[in-house]
Amino acid sequence: MHNEPLAYRMRPRNIDEVAGQQEIIGEKTALYRMIKNGHVPSMLLYGEPGIGKTSLAYAIAGTSNLPFIALNATVSGKKDVEQVVAESRITGKVLLFLDEIHRFNKLQQDTLLPHVESGAIVLIGATTENxxxxxNPAIRSRCGEIRQLTRLEPEDLLGVxxxxxxxxxxxxxxxxxxxxxxxxxxxxEGVNGDARKALTVLESVISASDETDGTTIVEDWLIDNLLGRIGLFGDKKGSHFYNLLSALQKSxxxxxVNAGIYYLAHLLEIGDLVAVSRRLLVMAYEDIGLASPEVGxxxxxxTEAAVRLGMPEARIPLANAVIEMCLASKSNSAYQAFDAAAKAIHEGKTGDIPLHLRDAHYAGAVDLGHVGYQYPHDTPIGSFxxxxxxxxxxxxxxGTEFYKPVIxxxxxxxxxIYERLKEFRKK
Structure with missing residues (x-):
């Protein structure tokens, strides 16, 4: 009887057993050939949980035959790093896998620097954050490879x-x-590209299945029941949450419409209702703007209704908002005009406010020349x-124009109206 979980036991032993990630570690990649030829560069592996960062590190260690030490930055500290350094002085080059490397503070990361730079330590850092x-930039600059891993395809997981x-x-x-x-x-297909979850579900299904005449018989309803308990990946303070917000806005x-609703649903399942509502409100003015001014x-x-209602009812007004924004006419001219004006100010393109526009509501304003302002309401022009x-x-x-209308x-x-007023000025 095995004590370790199935997902732990089935980690690839070498890079030829790695599932998926062919664009990173496939046979036709430079990284594959370097490792096969005995050279392992320091690297950072970035991606969501369960997509193979740890497995890839173990596979590289199994292929390279370097002394291998694995640490997790959530529970390790400077002393652990110093022990790795001491190990490298005894055995020579050491392959250090540091999971959750973003959890190390600057001092802890800096402890690694001279040893990674000298080659005494080959660092493989893994992180779920960007x-x-x-x-730290200093660590990044010493890593020859920074690779973003992607979720595995169902066909890859089927093989696993x-x-x-x-x-x-x-x-x-x-x-x-x-x-x-x-x-x-x-x-x-039900674990959203997560190999660890796939193996965990398989192990749970086998454990929950009945045995008949020495054969464990798996039933469909058990799989469906266990898959229903699989949570979505997400951390409302992490990179993935902000990637989802970005995907929602760009959709x-x-x-x-369909992508917008999908990302909204994903965000509301894992996220922060206030943050989602705030992003939707920004989008209404940033991307819809003057083309559909009623949308704001x-x-x-x-969004006010959603925050007041809370989940799950909040999904109803927010779904309405997303669909309306998707199908509304769009313009970013207003904030682009503002940004152009702000840029001009930062570039020093400024000047004195015309005298007739300055405050004249005090004694002595006339003596300062704050006169000549014409009150527009006294001069009607058609229905405008x-x-x-x-x-x-x-x-x-x-004469500078910051505003460029979107038709x-x-x-x-x-x-x-804008063009008509420009014609009046020319006359």
Whole structure:
């Protein structure tokens, strides 16, 4: 009887047993050839839980035959690193796998630097967070490879599960198990690309199945029941959460209703309702803007309702908001105009406020020359309201245009008025 979990036992022993990740460690990659030829570069492996960061590190260790030490930064500290350094002085080059490397503070990471640089330690750091945000630049610069791993495809996971069922040494091969490839594929498709979860579900299914005449018989309902307990990956403070927010905004900006609803559902299953509502409100003004000005108030009402309702009812007004934004006419002209004006200010393109626009509500304003302002409301112009042709920008930037209309939705009307007023000024 094995004491270790099946997922632990079935870790690949060398890089030829790694499932998926062919673009990183496949036979035709430079990294595969380097390791096969005996050279292991220091590297950072980035990706979500269960997609093979730890397994890849163990596989590289198994192929390289270097002395291998594994640490987890959540429970290890400077003393543990010093012990690894001491080990390298005795055995020569050491391969150090440091899981959750982003948990090390700057001092702890700096302890590694001279030894990674000298080659005494080959570092494989693994992190679920973006290494460009959470790993010190000094460590990053000493890692020849920074690779983002991706979720495994169901076909890759099916191969992992089939090996686990047949493997007599590490897997379940000594048992007689009645399980079909279709049932294994159901597990593979239900764990969202997570090999660890796939093997854990398989082990749980086998443990919960009845045995008849020495054969363990797996039933579909057991698989469905256990898959229903599998949680979505997510951390509302982690990179994946912000990646989901980004994907939601870009899907809405691209008018893809189905993608927008999908990412909203994923976020609400794992995330922070307030953060999601805030992002939706930003999107209403950033991406929809003047083309559909009614959308902003609609989304504000929807997000306020969602926060007041809480989950699960909050999904209803937010789904309405996402679909409306996806299908609304879109414009980013307003905030682009603001950014252009701010850029001009930072570049020193400023000037004195025209005298006739300065505050004149005090004694002595006339003596300072704060006169000449014409009140637009006194001069109606058609159905537009009041308008007077007078200068508002400082002399140095007079005539500069920051606003560039987008000819979409309701903004077409605003653009027409804008162009008409420019014609009046020319006259």
């Amino acid at each position: 290494p460009y945000h959470d790993v 599960l089939q090996r686990a069922v047949k493997d007599e040494e590490r897997g379940l091969g000594k048992m007689t198990i009645a399980i079909t490839d279709e049932q294994l594929m159901r597990i593979a 809405v900006r691209g008018s893809d 108030p609609h989304v504000l009402a929807a 309201g009041g308008w007077v042709d007078q200068q508002y920008l400082p002399d140095k930037i007079s 979409a939705g309701e903004e077409k009307k605003l653009a027409a």
